[in-house]
Amino acid sequence: MTEKVLVYLEINNNKLEKVSKEIVSHSKHNFPDFEVIGLLLTDKADVSFLSEDISKLGLDKLFVAANNAFADFNSSLFANTVASYIGEICPDVLLMGATSDGRELAPRLASKLNIGLTADCTDLKIDENKTLLATRPTYGGKMMATIISKTKPSFATVRQGAFKFKPVSLVMPEIIYRNDDINGLTCYVDVISTNIKPEIEDWTTSDIIIAGGLGLKSKENFELIYNLCDLIGAKPAASRAAVELGWANQDIQVGQTGSSVAPKMYIAFGISGALQHMTGISNADKIIAVNIDENAPIMASADIAIPADAVTIIKSMIHKLSH
Amino acid sequence: MTFKIIVFVKQVPDTDDIKWTEHNTIQREGLDSIINPYDVAAIELAKNVKFILKDCKILVVSMGPKQAENVLIEALAMGCDEAYLLCDKKFAGSDTLATAYVLSQFVKTQCSDFNLIVCGQQAIDGDTAQTPSSMAEKLGIPQVCNVTALKDIDLSSSVWIRDTNICTQQIKLSHPCLISTSLKNADILPDINGYIKAQTANVATLTAEDLSVDIDKIGIKGSPTQVKAAYRPVIERNTVVFESKDTDTITDFIISEINNCKV
Ligand SMILES: Cc1cc2nc3c(=O)[nH]c(=O)nc-3n(C[C@H](O)[C@H](O)[C@H](O)COP(=O)(O)OP(=O)(O)OC[C@H]3O[C@@H](n4cnc5c(N)ncnc54)[C@H](O)[C@@H]3O)c2cc1C
Numbered sequence: 029m030t031e032k033v034l035v036y037l038e039i040n041n042n043k044l045e046k047v048s049k050e051i052v053s054h055s056k057h058n059f060p061d062f063e064v065i066g067l068l069l070t071d072k073a074d075v076s077f078l079s080e081d082i083s084k085l086g087l088d089k090l091f092v093a094a095n096n097a098f099a100d101f102n103s104s105l106f107a108n109t110v111a112s113y114i115g116e117i118c119p120d121v122l123l124m125g126a127t128s129d130g131r132e133l134a135p136r137l138a139s140k141l142n143i144g145l146t147a148d149c150t151d152l153k154i155d156e157n158k159t160l161l162a163t164r165p166t167y168g169g170k171m172m173a174t175i176i177s178k179t180k181p182s183f184a185t186v187r188q189g190a191f192k193f194k195p196v197s198l199v200m201p202e203i204i205y206r207n208d209d210i211n212g213l214t215c216y217v218d219v220i221s222t223n224i225k226p227e228i229e230d231w232t233t234s235d236i237i238i239a240g241g242l243g244l245k246s247k248e249n250f251e252l253i254y255n256l257c258d259l260i261g262a263k264p265a266a267s268r269a270a271v272e273l274g275w276a277n278q279d280i281q282v283g284q285t286g287s288s289v290a291p292k293m294y295i296a297f298g299i300s301g302a303l304q305h306m307t308g309i310s311n312a313d314k315i316i317a318v319n320i321d322e323n324a325p326i327m328a329s330a331d332i333a334i335p336a337d338a339v340t341i342i343k344s345m346i347h348k349l350s351h
Numbered sequence: 352m353t354f355k356i357i358v359f360v361k362q363v364p365d366t367d368d369i370k371w372t373e374h375n376t377i378q379r380e381g382l383d384s385i386i387n388p389y390d391v392a393a394i395e396l397a398k399n400v401k402f403i404l405k406d407c408k409i410l411v412v413s414m415g416p417k418q419a420e421n422v423l424i425e426a427l428a429m430g431c432d433e434a435y436l437l438c439d440k441k442f443a444g445s446d447t448l449a450t451a452y453v454l455s456q457f458v459k460t461q462c463s464d465f466n467l468i469v470c471g472q473q474a475i476d477g478d479t480a481q482t483p484s485s486m487a488e489k490l491g492i493p494q495v496c497n498v499t500a501l502k503d504i505d506l507s508s509s510v511w512i513r514d515t516n517i518c519t520q521q522i523k524l525s526h527p528c529l530i531s532t533s534l535k536n537a538d539i540l541p542d543i544n545g546y547i548k549a550q551t552a553n554v555a556t557l558t559a560e561d562l563s564v565d566i567d568k569i570g571i572k573g574s575p576t577q578v579k580a581a582y583r584p585v586i587e588r589n590t591v592v593f594e595s596k597d598t599d600t601i602t603d604f605i606i607s608e609i610n611n612c613k614v
Pocket of ligand 1: 169285308
């Protein structure tokens with residue numbers, strides 16, 4: 029192994045962020061000959077609280093930087109710390125999740141190192157020259173751009189749900205734990221209070237997702253999606269148009285400005301298949317679309333297109349499944 | 352001493368209105384330009400500060416072509432006090448790192464005694480959300496992103512509400528500092544004084560030379576990222592159209608697909 033990819037692992041509420049796991053998995057499976065190295069910053073004395081998660085990642089090596097000051101996120105402090113590890117590890121590729129913290133930290137770090145950064149990627153590939161090809165939506169999702177970097181390391185942030193997390197058999201990577209000195213000038217940021225939001229159950233990893241759009245015609249009809257999901261053990265989702273009309277909560281919006289999902293099966297009832305919606309489900313194994321209009325765009329981009337009235341089919345399914 | 356706020360704004364195409372050429376590239380002529388909706392919210396936050404501190408001046412700055420003057424005049428009408436357009440052919444093609452460098456040079460050369468920088472978190476045309484953080488690093492100042500409200504401010508420090516999907520925080524920063532807001536489209540009506548002022552206002556235009564910009568760090572040449580390919584996404588699968596129109600047949604089919612998926 030000659031090349032190295034360094035993945036910044038984000039921890040929230042004592043758990044590894046989902047997107048961090050997805051990035052490690054993708055790197056492990058798609059970047060041949062790359063050594064996959066993790067880096068995490070913590071205020072804890074050890075990382076045993078993460079052992080289970082870490083053992084399933086398939087990392088080759090893990091650096092843990094520990095300091096009490098890492099209890100609260102501070103982009104300037106974190107950027108200084110990550111930069112010092114980059115100096116030591118010299119990765120060819122640097123990746124982190126496009127989370128709220130990641131989107132604040134990454135540009136600060138890139139600016140510090142004077143390197144390019146491609147944000148919010150939905151796909152990452154390595155070409156034959158071992159160059160990172162980072163692809164992201166642009167122009168409100170109406171166009172995709174593949175971006176390369178002239179500087180090293182090639183640096184990208186990745187959207188949650190763009191990749192699948194495939195756990196590997198339990199192996200602990202070599203862990204290099206250090207009590208980190210904080211040196212260098214760090215900007216003062218004082219976190220006065222933090223209110224953790226209640227954790228919403230993660231529906232995005234469900235095997236089966238059933239989504240509704242404007243074709244359902246009313247909020248009342250949209251509720252049928254919830255009934256159907258309960259009967260099947262699936263999770264509900266919505267198009268942005270359905271969210272905007274208040275039929276569904278923004279948390280369950282699928283697409284470019286919502287969540288990206290990669291279920292085994294995605295069933296879309298009354299959704300037209302706008303690009304911004306479809307980019308959120310491009311990694312689904314199978315897409316079934318039920319739409320009254322045979323010419324709706326989704327009818328040419330699903331695996332199975334069923335021209336029919338959505339509400340009739342949903343009601344019929346509920347009837348059959350509850351008898 | 353007058354408290355100085357700098358607000359950076361970007362002129363963006365109205366992405367709801369994009370038309371395509373036959374070659375799948377964006378048709379730029381006739382594309383409406385608007386002030387980035389997140390930057391409108393930034394102006395609103397700056398005005399909140401001015402309302403509290405009174406002795407306060409808001410500078411609005413944009414990097415862009417000559418016609419970006421329009422968004423600056425609009426910003427003046429919303430209540431900003433001075434407008435600056437950073438306009439030079441050499442800036443064209445700058446990526447976010449290069450752009451942040453140019454903007455930070457404005458701060459260093461034209462207004463180094465600033466107290467606060469307010470930005471919209473992202474632009475609706477690029478959505479990269481990189482410029483504010485990148486600039487904060489270049490200026491060596493503290494920053495907070497995802498700001499949704501001002502909680503408290505005096506001359507030396509301010510407290511902001513940061514709202515993310517994980518938590519809501521109150522964060523205190525000493526000045527000078529940078530904040531960027533995740534709000535967009537605040538409904539700011541031009542105020543009458545602002546409107547009158549904007550009619551006769553003078554937008555100062557500054558070039559790379561005025562900002563002592565190192566031209567090796569800007570434009571396409573000075574930008575580390577390069578677009579290798581741009582394309583219109585096509586999402587294609589080998590679609591099979593279901594033949595039957597019979598509700599029972601369709602229902603049984605979907606249920607069997609679901610059962611297959613579960614095993
Ligand atoms: C910057 C930007 C970001 C965006 N991000 C997202 C995003 O993240 N997610 C997202 O979903 N959208 C997003 N959009 C919006 C997107 O462009 C579409 O407007 C939206 O997805 C449409 O939702 P819809 O399919 O429910 O509604 P419509 O497009 O109105 O489609 C309704 C469909 O229902 C069908 N229908 C009607 N009656 C019936 C019936 N009786 N039975 C079955 N079918 C029926 C119709 O044929 C039609 O195809 C974004 C747009 C922009 C500009």
